[in-house]
Amino acid sequence: MKKIKLVIKERQISFPRIPFVGITLPLNLAFRLPSLQGLSFGRNVKAMIALTMFVSVVVISGAVYFAIQGISPAPVWPQSASYNASVAQGLGQEQIGVGMEIPDDVQTGTMTLELIIGSARIESIEFSDMSVGKASGLTDAINISSSGGNILCETLLLEDVEATDFTLATSTAYALSVSTTTADGLSINPTLSSDPIQYAFGSTRGALSVPAVSGGTFDRILISSAATSTVGLISFKRVKAYGAGITISGIQCGEIIIRGTDANESVYGDGTGINSASFKIGGSAVGTVKVQSSTLVGNVERPVSVK
Numbered sequence: 384m385k386k387i388k389l390v391i392k393e394r395q396i397s398f399p400r401i402p403f404v405g406i407t408l409p410l411n412l413a414f415r416l417p418s419l420q421g422l423s424f425g426r427n428v429k430a431m432i433a434l435t436m437f438v439s440v441v442v443i444s445g446a447v448y449f450a451i452q453g454i455s456p457a458p459v460w461p462q463s464a465s466y467n468a469s470v471a472q473g474l475g476q477e478q479i480g481v482g483m484e485i486p487d488d489v490q491t492g493t494m495t496l497e498l499i500i501g502s503a504r505i506e507s508i509e510f511s512d513m514s515v516g517k518a519s520g521l522t523d524a525i526n527i528s529s530s531g532g533n534i535l536c537e538t539l540l541l542e543d544v545e546a547t548d549f550t551l552a553t554s555t556a557y558a559l560s561v562s563t564t565t566a567d568g569l570s571i572n573p574t575l576s577s578d579p580i581q582y583a584f585g586s587t588r589g590a591l592s593v594p595a596v597s598g599g600t601f602d603r604i605l606i607s608s609a610a611t612s613t614v615g616l617i618s619f620k621r622v623k624a625y626g627a628g629i630t631i632s633g634i635q636c637g638e639i640i641i642r643g644t645d646a647n648e649s650v651y652g653d654g655t656g657i658n659s660a661s662f663k664i665g666g667s668a669v670g671t672v673k674v675q676s677s678t679l680v681g682n683v684e685r686p687v688s689v690k
Contacts, residue, residue: 457481461596463494468503468591469610478592493517494602498593501533501610506587508606509595509618516625517602524624527617529608529633536636537584540618541629543648547689548628548661549641553670556639557581559677561664563643567652567687568660576673582637584615603627625689628653628661632670652687661687 458464464482471479485495498508516524524546527534532554539556541549549566557579561571606617628651643649651662665672 458484460594461496461599463496463601465495465497465499468498468500468505468593469612472503472591476591478594493521494600495605496596496601496603497605497607499607499609500612500614501608503612504590505593505612505614506584506590507595507616507618508593508614509616509620510604510622511595511597511618511620513596513598513622514600514624515602515604515622516627518626521603521627523603523605523630524627525604525619525622525629527606527631527634529612532633532635533608533611534606534614534634535582535611536614536617536634537582537638538616538618539631539634539636539639540616540620541641541649542618542620543644544619544622544624544629544641545650545689546624546628547626547651547653549651549663550628550630550632550669551639551664551672552630552632553672554632554634554636554639555579555673556636557675558638559664559672559674560639560679561641561682562678562680563646563682564641564649564651564662565643565647565683565685565687566650566660566662567654567685568657568662569682569684570660570663570666570668571677571679572666573664573672573674573677575675577675578673579675580635580637581675582635584613587615590615608633650687650689652689654686654688656686657684 459481460466460479462482463485465485466479466482468479479498482497485493485497500508555576555578556573558581559573641649653661655661663669
C-alpha cells in the first residue's frame with residue numbers, strides 16, 4: 384500500500400491511501416467564498432457586519448415586545464370573569480384560581496363576576512361591602528340559580544342588602560327567616576311541607592376554598608350550577624344593588640335568612656308602590672318555596688325606590 388508523509392514538527396506521520404474510494408488523507412479543506420462581481424465593501428466590511436447585527440437585534444426585540452403586548456394575563460379571582468369551581472376541584476386545586484373572560488357575544492360592556500359551581504364542594508361563598516349594578520340593560524344585579532334544585536346549601540344569608548327587588552322562587556328551606564326588612568310591597572307565600580331537609584355542611588376536608596370578596600364593584604354577580612353541588616354558606620352582607628334586582632331559584636337550604644341589623648338597612652323597592660310587591664318569596668307568580676318553618680318579624684311595607 385502506498386503511503387504519504389506529513390511533516391509535523393520535524394517528525395514524519397504516515398496516512399493510508401484508500402484506492403477503491405479515491406480518498407487521500409489528509410483532506411484539503413481549504414476553500415474560498417465566491418466573489419460577487421461589482422460588489423466590494425473594502426475596509427467597511429466590519430462596519431457592515433456590525434450594522435447588520437444591530438438591525439437584527441432591533442427587529443427581533445421589537446417582534447418579541449409586540450408579541451408580549453398582545454398577550455393578556457388570565458383574570459384571577461375576584462376579577463370580573465367566569466370561574467368554574469368544578470374544573471378547579473377536578474384538577475386538585477385547593478382554591479379557586481384563574482378564570483376566563485366572558486366573550487362579548489355573551490355580555491356587552493358588562494363587568495360580570497360569574498361562579499359556576501356544578502358538582503363542586505365549597506366551604507363558603509361570601510360577598511360584603513360591595514356596590515353592584517348598572518344603569519340599564521341588566522335582568523339581575525345578583526342571580527343564584529340551578530336546574531332542578533342542584534345547589535345544596537347549609538345557610539343562605541342576605542344581611543343589610545339593598546336592591547330594586549328580590550325574588551326567591553322554586554326552592555326549599557328547612558327554616559325561613561325574614562326580619563327587619565323594608566320593601567315597596569311584600570309578598571311572602573312559603574308552602575309548609577315536610578320535604579325540606581336541614582342540611583349541615585360537615586367537614587371542610589377536600590372542600591374548595593373560594594376567598595371572600597370584600598369591597599369593589601361589579602355590574603352583576605352570577606352563581607349557577609347545572610349539577611349537584613354543595614356549599615356551606617352563601618352570604619351577602621352590606622351589598623348595595625341598583626338598576627336591577629336579586630333573583631334566587633333552584634336552591635335547597637337548611638336555612639335562609641334575610642334580615643337588617645337595624646331599621647332601613649335591609650331595603651327593597653322599585654318605586655311601583657306597595658300594591659306591586661318588590662319583595663317576593665314563593666307564590667303562583669314565581670314558583671313554590673317549600674319550608675318546614677318560617678319566622679317573619681319586624682318587616683315593613685312602604686313606598687321605596689332604590690336608585
